[in-house]
Amino acid sequence: MTLDARIPSGPIEEAWDKACFDMKLVNPSNKRKHNIIVVGxxxxxxxAAASLGELGYNVKCFCFQDTPRxxxxxxxxxxxxxxxxxxxxxxxxxxxxxxxxxGGDFRxxxxxxxxxxxxxxxxxDQCVAQGxxxxxxxxxxxxxxxxxxxxxxxTFYARGQTGQQLLLGAYQALERQIHAGSVTMVPRTExxxxxxxxxxxxGIVARNLLTGELxxxxxxxxxxxxGGYGNVYYLSTxxxxxxxTAIWRAYKRGALFANPCFTQIHPTCIPVxxxxxxxxxxxxxxxxxxxxxxxxxxxxxxRPPNEIPEDERDYYLERRYPSFxxxxxxxxxxxxxxxxxDEGYGVGKSGLGVYLxxxxxxxxxxxxxxxxRYGNLFDMYERITDENPYKVPMxxxxxxxxxxxxxxxxxxxxxxxxxxxxxxxxxxxxxxxNRLGASALMQGLSDGYFIIPNTIxxxxxxxxxxxxxxxxxxxxxxxxxxxxxxxKLLSIKGKRTVDSFHRELGKILWDYCGMAxxxxxxxxxxxxxxxxxxxxxxxxxxxxxxxxLNESLEKASRVADYFELAELLCIDALDRNESCGGHFREEYxxxxxxxxxxxxxxxxxxxxxxxxxxxAPELNKEPLEFHYVHPSQRSYK
Amino acid sequence: xxxxxxxWRQKSSNDKGAFVSYPVDDVDPEMSILECLDVLxxxxxxxxxVPVAFxxxxxxxxxxxxxxxxxxxxxxPERGTTAxxxxxxxxxxxDELTLEPWRxxxxxxxxxxxxxxxxxxxxxxxxxxxSVSTGQAPDGNDILxxxxxADESMDAAACIGCGACVAACPNASAALFTxxxxxxxxxxxxxxxxxxxxxxxxxxxxxAENFGNCTSIGECTGACPKEIPLEVIANMNHDYVCASFxxxxxxxxxxxxxxxxx
Numbered sequence: 029m030t031l032d033a034r035i036p037s038g039p040i041e042e043a044w045d046k047a048c049f050d051m052k053l054v055n056p057s058n059k060r061k062h063n064i065i066v067v068g069x070x071x072x073x074x075x076a077a078a079s080l081g082e083l084g085y086n087v088k089c090f091c092f093q094d095t096p097r098x099x100x101x102x103x104x105x106x107x108x109x110x111x112x113x114x115x116x117x118x119x120x121x122x123x124x125x126x127x128x129x130x131g132g133d134f135r136x137x138x139x140x141x142x143x144x145x146x147x148x149x150x151x152x153d154q155c156v157a158q159g160x161x162x163x164x165x166x167x168x169x170x171x172x173x174x175x176x177x178x179x180x181x182x183t184f185y186a187r188g189q190t191g192q193q194l195l196l197g198a199y200q201a202l203e204r205q206i207h208a209g210s211v212t213m214v215p216r217t218e219x220x221x222x223x224x225x226x227x228x229x230x231g232i233v234a235r236n237l238l239t240g241e242l243x244x245x246x247x248x249x250x251x252x253x254x255g256g257y258g259n260v261y262y263l264s265t266x267x268x269x270x271x272x273t274a275i276w277r278a279y280k281r282g283a284l285f286a287n288p289c290f291t292q293i294h295p296t297c298i299p300v301x302x303x304x305x306x307x308x309x310x311x312x313x314x315x316x317x318x319x320x321x322x323x324x325x326x327x328x329x330x331r332p333p334n335e336i337p338e339d340e341r342d343y344y345l346e347r348r349y350p351s352f353x354x355x356x357x358x359x360x361x362x363x364x365x366x367x368x369x370d371e372g373y374g375v376g377k378s379g380l381g382v383y384l385x386x387x388x389x390x391x392x393x394x395x396x397x398x399x400x401r402y403g404n405l406f407d408m409y410e411r412i413t414d415e416n417p418y419k420v421p422m423x424x425x426x427x428x429x430x431x432x433x434x435x436x437x438x439x440x441x442x443x444x445x446x447x448x449x450x451x452x453x454x455x456x457x458x459x460x461x462n463r464l465g466a467s468a469l470m471q472g473l474s475d476g477y478f479i480i481p482n483t484i485x486x487x488x489x490x491x492x493x494x495x496x497x498x499x500x501x502x503x504x505x506x507x508x509x510x511x512x513x514x515x516k517l518l519s520i521k522g523k524r525t526v527d528s529f530h531r532e533l534g535k536i537l538w539d540y541c542g543m544a545x546x547x548x549x550x551x552x553x554x555x556x557x558x559x560x561x562x563x564x565x566x567x568x569x570x571x572x573x574x575x576x577l578n579e580s581l582e583k584a585s586r587v588a589d590y591f592e593l594a595e596l597l598c599i600d601a602l603d604r605n606e607s608c609g610g611h612f613r614e615e616y617x618x619x620x621x622x623x624x625x626x627x628x629x630x631x632x633x634x635x636x637x638x639x640x641x642x643x644a645p646e647l648n649k650e651p652l653e654f655h656y657v658h659p660s661q662r663s664y665k
Numbered sequence: 666x667x668x669x670x671x672x673w674r675q676k677s678s679n680d681k682g683a684f685v686s687y688p689v690d691d692v693d694p695e696m697s698i699l700e701c702l703d704v705l706x707x708x709x710x711x712x713x714x715v716p717v718a719f720x721x722x723x724x725x726x727x728x729x730x731x732x733x734x735x736x737x738x739x740x741x742p743e744r745g746t747t748a749x750x751x752x753x754x755x756x757x758x759x760d761e762l763t764l765e766p767w768r769x770x771x772x773x774x775x776x777x778x779x780x781x782x783x784x785x786x787x788x789x790x791x792x793x794x795x796s797v798s799t800g801q802a803p804d805g806n807d808i809l810x811x812x813x814x815a816d817e818s819m820d821a822a823a824c825i826g827c828g829a830c831v832a833a834c835p836n837a838s839a840a841l842f843t844x845x846x847x848x849x850x851x852x853x854x855x856x857x858x859x860x861x862x863x864x865x866x867x868x869x870x871x872x873a874e875n876f877g878n879c880t881s882i883g884e885c886t887g888a889c890p891k892e893i894p895l896e897v898i899a900n901m902n903h904d905y906v907c908a909s910f911x912x913x914x915x916x917x918x919x920x921x922x923x924x925x926x927x
Contacts, residue, residue, distance in 0.1 A: 079799040094720065095786050097826055098728045114806065150802070157802035159795045159850045161819040168809025184805075186819060192727055193822060200794035207790045207917065215783075238775060267722040301695040304704055307724045408726065411743075411750050477799045525710045527703070571710050576677065577718055577776045580710065 132460020
């Protein structure tokens, strides 16, 4: 398959304006005749549904939670980037673009990233107008801070709850459209399959999570904004319900899955405390602005941190990366923590942790200032660990946080299935092999508020939509396939719970396809995943029935998809014989242990196509071209 | 440590519910109460029993999904803490914990500890927003907002919509939830143009749902995991009273409530 990303020709600064002008428009009075399905109600889905409703389209928005306000965008803490240059510190659209392409280790598409940077300022304006209470200076202007991996202060924030406030802005805009009647909200409903008629996405099969009823929903276009697939690792910072089912089913219906091995490990999470652990809690990266990361210089040092004198501490990020210090990008910070813990320098009961120490900042700025900046994060840390971070350094360890990979989309955010658009973390496009801090919120809202309202109009205006209803064979086939799968899961009645399988699967991935990967390890992982998957379909037990609220059944269906996705993730990691960003193959590193890219052979997007249940997936390549930012070895020294 | 969980089990709103006691051994003080329920559920599933239904999602205290009453207190004994962040170190070996769902007429029970909180969405839908469509915004710094105002707005905006305030209130009133949104938006200059209309519409919807009235008891703010201050209710009353003096006949009509008033 040849992949046409449909990037406009000409100077990158004018590309998006040109693309918008070239797009066909839908007549205002015709908009209400078009039905659009939006799956997911987070920053990308919520903002898209609200904006499309405002334009007059007939929108149906689905979420699995009880209300759209619960989407996991809500948990983003640190902030949102924008090229406003309010602090007068050298920020520009080009710099944000440059930093994002470089931070992504030259595996993102330049055109998309430039557009993202262009939209960033408008996002802040829109959110302010909606009533998002961003942090302000005494004089009344918006406050900015610097954030992991950036040397300018371009991050806007609302205490440690930026994601919550942005999501509530989008949620409120969405509720306004629900009241206006342009958006119908369908909560507690999970997409189970995509309906493709004559090669176009024309609807979804959804399951009502309270009654188990399967229903067909038909539309002229389908938007997936269902987030990332980090929960394939079981332990991650994602919400428990976050899942990959929607994008995975779309993949099996013909959408390509791009760069699945580009997963991001966040450096600052609270370490695991026991086997019962159900998820990992992130501590905002903004803490690295004022916290210093260190481990004892002596291996296996069990002294309490306060008793370790200054000259026996190794501030390893400051030592290795003098110009960025504690603010190196996430992949670099994570990998360094892992390496030191693996070598035996780790702290805490498990030895899987490093210190994040605020004592110097508290001495310099006073406890009050630190409390103002991070009070809620410190409280959260203390609540979970019972340790007071104003007195004792925090212990942190990396955890799976974000997935840069996702469904392949072109410049218009359309997947390889016409009429299927993918927004936010669910797509692959803007972050390359590593996402910079405070860029996820920016991308979700750029996609939802400012891109999809233009591009979907072009699709609707240039296509015809023959009448389709639930009796269409494609719809009936899809609903039957879902029913068969659910019945099968309920009928196995084996000896192991869904969670026990999921935990084991996650462990395999974390061990062999986590922060460091090897060809040999990945082959082992693929074998183990297949064996475990076979056992799953013979030995899982799902209690209850399919006709009422049954969380075990919901999980069972998601985990079935995770097995398949996990295998693709390892196949992709094995195929990419280079290290870049979050994908670190131990065989490919520079003499001082940094990721070694191979631009000659791997400067492409790996977009995988489904070829059948037992066939190997097909690899399609979209070559990446860099005209504005020239690939170089990333250096944060 | 060993604990007994006495949990409200109810198959559906049409079935009769009852407390069932479950002993749980091997409770680690570091685990959250939701993880304690996970452990219990794993053992129930292996015994062929139906696990306890409870809502949860982010498990870091921000999504507002989780929440049930623990020993008579919404979200349990720790102030400013959601159930998902309540660790078991706050309990002692041998304790019996009684877990029951939010009990309020406006929140019909779905199953076990899960209730329907759509009434809260309806209140937002009625006017809990600023009517600005995408693309209409001026530059973010065009309207200056003093730090104190932004902070006051943020204090109210921190509400996670969990419904603990309703569960804690002897009248099952949603005044703290509604007041929080009215304060968040009404404090900001961007929210000023719709301030009165917003108060009238949101209060009308709150009244249409089957919530009780506020009698200023203050249990709501005590139970609130985000410690939303009681003043937000005064702000709501202020805006509502001011608006009521002005005649308006262009208010949107309330949407059909989740549970009709008797």
